[in-house]
Amino acid sequence: MNLTLNVWRQNGAGDKGRMEQYQAKNVSPDSSFLEMLDEVNEELIREGKEPIAFDHDCREGICGMCSQVINGKPHGGQDRTTVCQLHMRSFKDGDAIFIEPWRAKAFPVLRDLAVDRNALDRIMEAGGYTSCHTGGVADGNALLIGKPEADYAMDAAECIGCGACVAGCLNSSAMLFTSAKVAQLATLPQGKVEAAKRVKSMTAELKAQGFGNCTNHYECQASCPKGIDVKFIATLNREYIKALVK
Amino acid sequence: MILDGKCPTGPIETTWDRHRFESKLVNPSNKRKFKILCVGTGLAGGAAAASLGELGYNVHAFCYQDSARRAHSIAAQGGINAAKNYPNDGDSIYRLFYDTIKGGDFRAREADVWRLAQVSNNIIDQCVAQGVPFARDYAGYLDNRSFGGAQVSRTFYARGQTGQQLLLGAYSALCRQVKAKTVTLHERREMLDLVVVDGVAKGITCRNMVTGEIESHWGDAVILATGGYVNVFYLSTNAMGCSVTAAWKAARKGAYMANPCYTQIHPTCIPQSGEHQSKLTLMSESLRNDGRCWVPKKKEDCDKPAGSIPEEDRDYYLERKYPSFGNLAPRDIASRAAKEQCDDERGVGPGKRGVYLDYQSAIDRVGEDTIRERYGNLFEMYEKITDENAYKQPMRIYPAPHYAMGGLWVDYNCMSNVPGLFVLGEANFSVHGANRLGASALMQGLADGYFVIPYTIAGYLATVKPGEITAEHPEFKKSADEVKGTIDKMLSINGKKTPAELHRELGKVMWENVGMARSDSSLKAALKMIPEIREEFWNNVKVTGKNGEFNQQLENAGRLADFLEFAEILTKDALNREESCGGHFRVEHQTDDGEAMRNDEDFCYVAAWEFKGNGVEPEMHKEPLKFENIKLAVRSYK
Ligand SMILES: Cc1cc2nc3c(=O)[nH]c(=O)nc-3n(C[C@H](O)[C@H](O)[C@H](O)COP(=O)(O)OP(=O)(O)OC[C@H]3O[C@@H](n4cnc5c(N)ncnc54)[C@H](O)[C@@H]3O)c2cc1C
Ligand code: FES
Numbered sequence: 001m002n003l004t005l006n007v008w009r010q011n012g013a014g015d016k017g018r019m020e021q022y023q024a025k026n027v028s029p030d031s032s033f034l035e036m037l038d039e040v041n042e043e044l045i046r047e048g049k050e051p052i053a054f055d056h057d058c059r060e061g062i063c064g065m066c067s068q069v070i071n072g073k074p075h076g077g078q079d080r081t082t083v084c085q086l087h088m089r090s091f092k093d094g095d096a097i098f099i100e101p102w103r104a105k106a107f108p109v110l111r112d113l114a115v116d117r118n119a120l121d122r123i124m125e126a127g128g129y130t131s132c133h134t135g136g137v138a139d140g141n142a143l144l145i146g147k148p149e150a151d152y153a154m155d156a157a158e159c160i161g162c163g164a165c166v167a168g169c170l171n172s173s174a175m176l177f178t179s180a181k182v183a184q185l186a187t188l189p190q191g192k193v194e195a196a197k198r199v200k201s202m203t204a205e206l207k208a209q210g211f212g213n214c215t216n217h218y219e220c221q222a223s224c225p226k227g228i229d230v231k232f233i234a235t236l237n238r239e240y241i242k243a244l245v246k
Numbered sequence: 247m248i249l250d251g252k253c254p255t256g257p258i259e260t261t262w263d264r265h266r267f268e269s270k271l272v273n274p275s276n277k278r279k280f281k282i283l284c285v286g287t288g289l290a291g292g293a294a295a296a297s298l299g300e301l302g303y304n305v306h307a308f309c310y311q312d313s314a315r316r317a318h319s320i321a322a323q324g325g326i327n328a329a330k331n332y333p334n335d336g337d338s339i340y341r342l343f344y345d346t347i348k349g350g351d352f353r354a355r356e357a358d359v360w361r362l363a364q365v366s367n368n369i370i371d372q373c374v375a376q377g378v379p380f381a382r383d384y385a386g387y388l389d390n391r392s393f394g395g396a397q398v399s400r401t402f403y404a405r406g407q408t409g410q411q412l413l414l415g416a417y418s419a420l421c422r423q424v425k426a427k428t429v430t431l432h433e434r435r436e437m438l439d440l441v442v443v444d445g446v447a448k449g450i451t452c453r454n455m456v457t458g459e460i461e462s463h464w465g466d467a468v469i470l471a472t473g474g475y476v477n478v479f480y481l482s483t484n485a486m487g488c489s490v491t492a493a494w495k496a497a498r499k500g501a502y503m504a505n506p507c508y509t510q511i512h513p514t515c516i517p518q519s520g521e522h523q524s525k526l527t528l529m530s531e532s533l534r535n536d537g538r539c540w541v542p543k544k545k546e547d548c549d550k551p552a553g554s555i556p557e558e559d560r561d562y563y564l565e566r567k568y569p570s571f572g573n574l575a576p577r578d579i580a581s582r583a584a585k586e587q588c589d590d591e592r593g594v595g596p597g598k599r600g601v602y603l604d605y606q607s608a609i610d611r612v613g614e615d616t617i618r619e620r621y622g623n624l625f626e627m628y629e630k631i632t633d634e635n636a637y638k639q640p641m642r643i644y645p646a647p648h649y650a651m652g653g654l655w656v657d658y659n660c661m662s663n664v665p666g667l668f669v670l671g672e673a674n675f676s677v678h679g680a681n682r683l684g685a686s687a688l689m690q691g692l693a694d695g696y697f698v699i700p701y702t703i704a705g706y707l708a709t710v711k712p713g714e715i716t717a718e719h720p721e722f723k724k725s726a727d728e729v730k731g732t733i734d735k736m737l738s739i740n741g742k743k744t745p746a747e748l749h750r751e752l753g754k755v756m757w758e759n760v761g762m763a764r765s766d767s768s769l770k771a772a773l774k775m776i777p778e779i780r781e782e783f784w785n786n787v788k789v790t791g792k793n794g795e796f797n798q799q800l801e802n803a804g805r806l807a808d809f810l811e812f813a814e815i816l817t818k819d820a821l822n823r824e825e826s827c828g829g830h831f832r833v834e835h836q837t838d839d840g841e842a843m844r845n846d847e848d849f850c851y852v853a854a855w856e857f858k859g860n861g862v863e864p865e866m867h868k869e870p871l872k873f874e875n876i877k878l879a880v881r882s883y884k
Pocket of ligand 1: 318323324326473491528673
């Protein structure tokens, strides 16, 4: 199949950036979206032009590195699918496709489609852990954890930290990301001890990093390639209120 | 030269405890004066950096991804082993030790494997304390599943994302230390050289992948936890950025590369669908519990829909060849058998490099719902990639390069032959011998990082003066100049072929000649072709852009340049090893029915290669393997 690509090109944070058009020819419907871009890049190199920069690594939907807004939707908007797992058969011959980077104040563009997402790491550093030491911990079965709690924690822990929730949110809020970690750890007995401190410092950091407020539009859940549920935001809010009264 | 692994001797049960007691310690108030560089933030590097930071050392951690949380450990699906014996089914440290030695085809050190088995239980406790949501049963206890190569149920898991959860646990411990200011993270940095001063590792040179700046970092010790090298085959289950670069740069500075020919080919991956393919996706080994492997008996049936081929025209080749293990034959055997069928022109799917993995009899036996419960997420993933519904038609699978058992040589302290250079996780060679058992790589990474290096590095640091050599030393500038020179050279060639094209060519040579079945003639052919591709690379590669910017083509070219040197040593090791063991199969050394034939008389040793420059024969150093606790035996799966 043949496609017309409109791709955001921007050489570093200092550049204003612009959309540029490319033709992707003879694309195999079995190739992934990133493999399609690989071929376009090979062609660009042969023509002596600069290839399109984009982040990617595992190409199996788990590392969270790939990050593109395709036709206005983070990761292309297919249910529970990252860009690297999106396949060309979901497009039609002759389609025009618009490809842009994550857009958020907290995620400055590094080049073309690659952005700086380290603000998410800063939120994690603010409290996304249990303060256990290496060694000297209790036996894994010393504290029993009911299957429903373990499953709830796991549902939250599936977040891959890609930032699609931020890219999909009109406030550029990282609430879903933050709530997933808060909920995971607040649900498990190992994380409960520090739950109050954690929720306060992580939400404070979220603001400090320039992410917006959550106004309950739930575009984050729709954008999430792992189907992280907005119910974790409710959990975060509950934890936050509990922390305030403490 | 005969190498000494410095393994403690005496009763195996007490080796690690005695060694810990006998190792020197660093005074707590002195620890912060020592700067440790840790390259890699996967399970091994992440766990090491967090634990060393917590002990009070000044740790600097590096990774090429944009965040420490994205190391390829994240992709591990199946699980992690430990000798907890929670199911009361007869497991013990000794049994895990034994299974690992045997699974590795008797090509690993006893003392290292014992220690791994011993600390395996601490790992599970540590991860639980971090909030890793392992699978639990209804009573709230940790759940276990079974894995290949073991008769006990000792694998802990978190759905199909065990690696992700363990890595996020290590990453959260790392975040805690960043907050405590004991660890400094350097993301989007690629290590491009090891700085060695008077024979001792004292720092690294790396490239800032955003700005192109070449940075010098000094340290009193350097840890490499940079993962495996199977992207030398181009297509593999590894992430796109996985490379041999960090390890190879160390090898160029004198570190020995041990057993590089031990590579693992995983039998159940989704086959290549065309030339555009950039990587291969693993499907969990557990699929072979219920799926049956077959190919058409007749070549002319290969293009017909699977469903139209009657039972009597199907060849269930694993059941035919290995009646007692059948579809559950171990990884190396199952992979080779699939290749044989395709070589016999009975493969299926695009390019005819695939075999069927059929669920029809299982669905008939237990019903589609049960199969969905067991493997639903895998069937879904398969459909996403292939657009085929595996409940209605058999899956197509094919083996793919997956894991590197070989790696930089290290002694019992995880220190390489270059003093001050420590190597952890998949990047070292130490515990898996010639074949790794499922769910043991995660165990090794975390064992090395949480429970081995914190002790063994102290023994080394106690002998050095902190901050004695810093980045002011002329070796740092020399190294930075060399790195810049190589980059400039790559950028100036301006030839016709892209790095991806040349990498694909190398991959093809490696896969066809140094892949699942290796022979004297195929290896010699590869040894002729690899230098030719290397030659072409240095004369005809086209790398766009410049150094002082975000430049992914430059990254790819640099990694390929290292693979092109490393590939030759891997092949030479395979040529030298005139035996078949584990993942290394020499067609000349097999029994009449195609079983691997080990040669303990002549090859019961670790081959550690010293690189001496391109076009110069590398020198092999031998470390003889001694088995004092386990008797060497033939692995049989009939
Ligand atoms: C698809 C898949 C499934 C698997 N499933 C299982 C399983 O179920 N059970 C099991 O036990 N094992 C499994 N394995 C194997 C296991 O995941 C790996 O062996 C293990 O995670 C490797 O960990 P590591 O810390 O050594 O390396 P990695 O996790 O690969 O980390 C390497 C680190 O080094 C950094 N790095 C590399 N080169 C450089 C450089 N030049 N400069 C700077 N930084 C660099 C990277 O950024 C990264 O942080 C699987 C592997 C794959 C590919
Ligand atoms: S590349 Fe890893 S999630 Fe897409």
